[in-house]
Amino acid sequence: MSYDVRVLRSDFPLLRRVVNGHPLTYLDSGATSLTPRTVLEAMDVYYSRHHSNVHRGVYQTAAEATEAYEGARADVARFIGAASPDEVVFTKNATESFNLLARAWGTAHLKEGDVVVLSEMDHHANLVPWFQLRDSHGITLRFLRVNDEYRLDLSNLDELLDGARLLSVTAMSNVLGTVTPIAQLAERAHAAGALLAVDGAQSVAHLPTNVATLGADFLAFSGHKMLGPTGIGVLWAKSEHWAETPPFLGGGGMISDVTLDGFTPASGPARYEAGTPPIAEAVGLGAAVRYLSSIGMDAVAAHELDLTAYALERLAHSFDERVRIIGPSTTLDRGGVISLDVEGVHPHDVSQVLDQHGVCVRPGHHCAKPLMRRFGLAATARASFGPYSIPAEVDTLVDALRDALEMFT
Amino acid sequence: MSYDVRVLRSDFPLLRRVVNGHPLTYLDSGATSLTPRTVLEAMDVYYSRHHSNVHRGVYQTAAEATEAYEGARADVARFIGAASPDEVVFTKNATESFNLLARAWGTAHLKEGDVVVLSEMDHHANLVPWFQLRDSHGITLRFLRVNDEYRLDLSNLDELLDGARLLSVTAMSNVLGTVTPIAQLAERAHAAGALLAVDGAQSVAHLPTNVATLGADFLAFSGHKMLGPTGIGVLWAKSEHWAETPPFLGGGGMISDVTLDGFTPASGPARYEAGTPPIAEAVGLGAAVRYLSSIGMDAVAAHELDLTAYALERLAHSFDERVRIIGPSTTLDRGGVISLDVEGVHPHDVSQVLDQHGVCVRPGHHCAKPLMRRFGLAATARASFGPYSIPAEVDTLVDALRDALEMFT
Amino acid sequence: MTQMPPLNDLYREIVMDHYRTPRNRGELPTPPAQRADGHNPLCGDEISVYVLINGDVIEDIKLTGHGCSISQASSSMMSAAVKGRSLEQTRELVARFKELMTSETADSSDQALRELGEIAALSGVSKFPVRIKCATLAWNTLTQALDDAPQQG
Amino acid sequence: MTQMPPLNDLYREIVMDHYRTPRNRGELPTPPAQRADGHNPLCGDEISVYVLINGDVIEDIKLTGHGCSISQASSSMMSAAVKGRSLEQTRELVARFKELMTSETADSSDQALRELGEIAALSGVSKFPVRIKCATLAWNTLTQALDDAPQQG
Numbered sequence A, B: 001m002s003y004d005v006r007v008l009r010s011d012f013p014l015l016r017r018v019v020n021g022h023p024l025t026y027l028d029s030g031a032t033s034l035t036p037r038t039v040l041e042a043m044d045v046y047y048s049r050h051h052s053n054v055h056r057g058v059y060q061t062a063a064e065a066t067e068a069y070e071g072a073r074a075d076v077a078r079f080i081g082a083a084s085p086d087e088v089v090f091t092k093n094a095t096e097s098f099n100l101l102a103r104a105w106g107t108a109h110l111k112e113g114d115v116v117v118l119s120e121m122d123h124h125a126n127l128v129p130w131f132q133l134r135d136s137h138g139i140t141l142r143f144l145r146v147n148d149e150y151r152l153d154l155s156n157l158d159e160l161l162d163g164a165r166l167l168s169v170t171a172m173s174n175v176l177g178t179v180t181p182i183a184q185l186a187e188r189a190h191a192a193g194a195l196l197a198v199d200g201a202q203s204v205a206h207l208p209t210n211v212a213t214l215g216a217d218f219l220a221f222s223g224h225k226m227l228g229p230t231g232i233g234v235l236w237a238k239s240e241h242w243a244e245t246p247p248f249l250g251g252g253g254m255i256s257d258v259t260l261d262g263f264t265p266a267s268g269p270a271r272y273e274a275g276t277p278p279i280a281e282a283v284g285l286g287a288a289v290r291y292l293s294s295i296g297m298d299a300v301a302a303h304e305l306d307l308t309a310y311a312l313e314r315l316a317h318s319f320d321e322r323v324r325i326i327g328p329s330t331t332l333d334r335g336g337v338i339s340l341d342v343e344g345v346h347p348h349d350v351s352q353v354l355d356q357h358g359v360c361v362r363p364g365h366h367c368a369k370p371l372m373r374r375f376g377l378a379a380t381a382r383a384s385f386g387p388y389s390i391p392a393e394v395d396t397l398v399d400a401l402r403d404a405l406e407m408f409t
Numbered sequence C, D: 001m002t003q004m005p006p007l008n009d010l011y012r013e014i015v016m017d018h019y020r021t022p023r024n025r026g027e028l029p030t031p032p033a034q035r036a037d038g039h040n041p042l043c044g045d046e047i048s049v050y051v052l053i054n055g056d057v058i059e060d061i062k063l064t065g066h067g068c069s070i071s072q073a074s075s076s077m078m079s080a081a082v083k084g085r086s087l088e089q090t091r092e093l094v095a096r097f098k099e100l101m102t103s104e105t106a107d108s109s110d111q112a113l114r115e116l117g118e119i120a121a122l123s124g125v126s127k128f129p130v131r132i133k134c135a136t137l138a139w140n141t142l143t144q145a146l147d148d149a150p151q152q153g
């Protein structure tokens, strides 16, 4: 249940990059992950040998492209423990997945006044589509708050869930690193008669995921955060929910028939995949999940846990309280996303100075403005890990932060 | 104004593929185009050296990724003669572009009873989103018909446009090859007070396009049909129309502010690009349009015109009327998409037999079921060309068709 | 990805015969017959199946529609095979046929193939995955008709 | 893609001084002052600019808000530079500053830089494209305030 990270690093071409005279110290996997050679090769082979449009072709390469595309669906289904590949719908990113959920499932099942519960910890991807649905269809939104321990405040959960149709919440905060108690939320949501949608954009990339035991009804995530390419995301749902979800985007491939009077939608995942799908991207994502499975997600999680423990420890003890961690201070129910508030140095400047050391950390609100407001911050500087991250990079981060502090004192 | 197609062919790795003992004869560019090395390399270099999330990063590779993504927008804007890169919005495919147009612009500007004019010649991508809008918002749809010469019947155009708000029509049929008179349609639509949206999925890939003179208000197209990657499309609109178009998908990147009470959308193309965009795909599309520009779209169009003339001639004279061309029989206002009806041989079987010769043609309704019905067909076998297609491939097609006819007689 | 097998596997003599001379074309009055419609959205193939059930036997069957050689031949062979069979035997045959299609390593022992009779000539289709839907369309539509038919006493 | 220039170009002595000791912090009563709010959606920087216009002169200016060193220094330097200037001179200065930012090959002749005074110390920002928005935020917000101000007789 562990792997040689030095060997693994050689799979990632970007780690050979030198920036500002320093080897790249990539600590922004929370924004997007690095891409291993095997994923790039899978896409290159696809384009060089098999590329064709899918589904409607009879000839050899069209059959191969279809096989590659549907094979990727099966790979992803296996990776998350889905009951069937048909439960996996490809979108362009996790954000589209939430829009599909809100607009297609949402408009079919929610009417004016119906309650959806979200959380203050959530990413805009799991907030804005619901605001849009509120504005167009008059649904009511309620919010779980975040407590001073950077956890979801569950004290009023039953109250919030009272009469609610859906709870939609992240499994791991992309700002705090907080891992939320999905099993418990599922149980209580279901007890209250609500369904549970989970934002897995962070969790699926870093923790083992098994939808058979997760308890969720819907799960959204993005390829580019889990070693896959840009341009592809996933919405998983239980078959019974897909069966009651109308189409979202309209166009070719999602129809059973079209006349000048109207259209009949197709069934299966095709129903939600209008137009030419992200074929090469699916192939890349398939390669990514196979790569992750070959390492083992348990091993990835264990590796990142160790690294997070080391980082929390070093960050807590190197700066005389001048660097504050915005998030849980131990690895309990926590992933490798570490937001920093550096005394007297704005996150933009932190990132700028760190860049001089080749260190990549992201400044900003991380698309979680309500959460930032909750903690009275406009922005943080966020370091986040991937399966390829190593303790030496934490050391480089600490040294670079020291430089930033000096420069701005 | 011409190029050496033999040299050009060496840029396309898939043309080295051997299928069923024959070199690949790829005649399905209307479904998706082959991808030149330079596009694959641009994406590979992006992932291997610059990959990061865009827009919010300060560090070196994030700045580079943003530069690459926005640079691609500028490349595409230049390629179609847009007034500014801000007029170019990246989507996942032409289909999403039409959904964006129908749902965002459409719901903001069209109310119950408002008229949108479409055509019987159009692809499902430019039909289904409007049916959806009709079903949700009660707009009224009218249809231009197709005459026996495989052209839009313009005899009742003024009638159809009377009181219409929008005319949305293809610039080139993906079934018939017919090139529609966009300039004339623009003039008459505007005279009637309607805007004009153009489906450029086929035309932009094969004919020079200049939105400054096209007369259209909106133009949708797909990267994968113009030597670019899958997973990216474009909606171009005049700035004045974007200014009056609300957001479509909600999420990160498209907001200016988010609180627990709601959100304020961003301005510029970002407003319509929720979530992590197809970054590598934009980079690939940028490389594709630079490649096409280096050949010259005039040269591409001239090359394909010659080839189409040759194919029409050979197909018309080789089979004693047993192979019927469903589309204009001369190259006048016609592109290199040739649909065939082979006497006594179902398109599926045509394609199957042709595959045995390494020839790729697509059987089916080509996502244009109303058009198929218009001509009493369930399917055709469609051959379509790209800049890399050559007369010898037409000869192979003719030989293979002869084989199919023999086999089924 | 493997190279495709030769076309003879697909277009066997007997398959082409059923395609060229389809059996049981036409309609039956409904009721008493039960009708079901099937179509393959990917290629536009369409079929209508009419079954006349008497007791637990398929007394008559007719077909209309259009499609490729494989879908036409498969429906013709299907109609010839089920006419006069009991409902139970028919459902067994449908199951056996689907097995034949869905797995290249399916049970193709002499015994199994013998039960399928001339339908076994369609076994080559399983090597052309995109054509499997063509071959199964008629069978799925038949199942639909049987499911829709009012229970008989 | 070129390597980034050294940080000293960005964080000049005088820039850091304005960041550490911002000039003209605070609010002015509105009216008579005109207020405008600006923010940078990408990083969350926020600024409010209060200008008190007397005739065609900016008699007083105050700023509130938060942001990175560049946005804070730029707004402080801007406030110091425009206080007491005529509206016309101010708009010229804004235009000159934006030129300084938007083009690495901008007119940076001695003459142009001299007119900008200490603001010229921000010229290094143009080499860090992602930071240009930080530097221009205050200036755009000032323009907004001037545009919004009621015309004076």
Ligand SMILES: Cc1ncc(COP(=O)(O)O)c(C=O)c1O
Residues within 6 Å of the ligand: A252, A274, A275, A276, A277, B030, B031, B093, B094, B095, B096, B123, B125, B126, B170, B172, B173, B174, B199, B201, B202, B222, B224, B233, B367
């Ligand atoms: C004319 C036309 N319009 C729209 C489309 C849809 O393009 P996409 O599938 O890339 O969304 C196509 C291609 O299938 C087309 O040929």
Ligand SMILES: Cc1ncc(COP(=O)(O)O)c(C=O)c1O
Residues within 6 Å of the ligand: A030, A031, A093, A094, A095, A096, A123, A125, A126, A170, A172, A173, A174, A199, A201, A202, A222, A224, A233, A367, B252, B274, B275, B276, B277
């Ligand atoms: C928790 C969380 N949810 C959703 C998203 C949205 O993902 P994407 O931008 O790929 O749509 C992100 C990433 O930005 C995220 O971190």
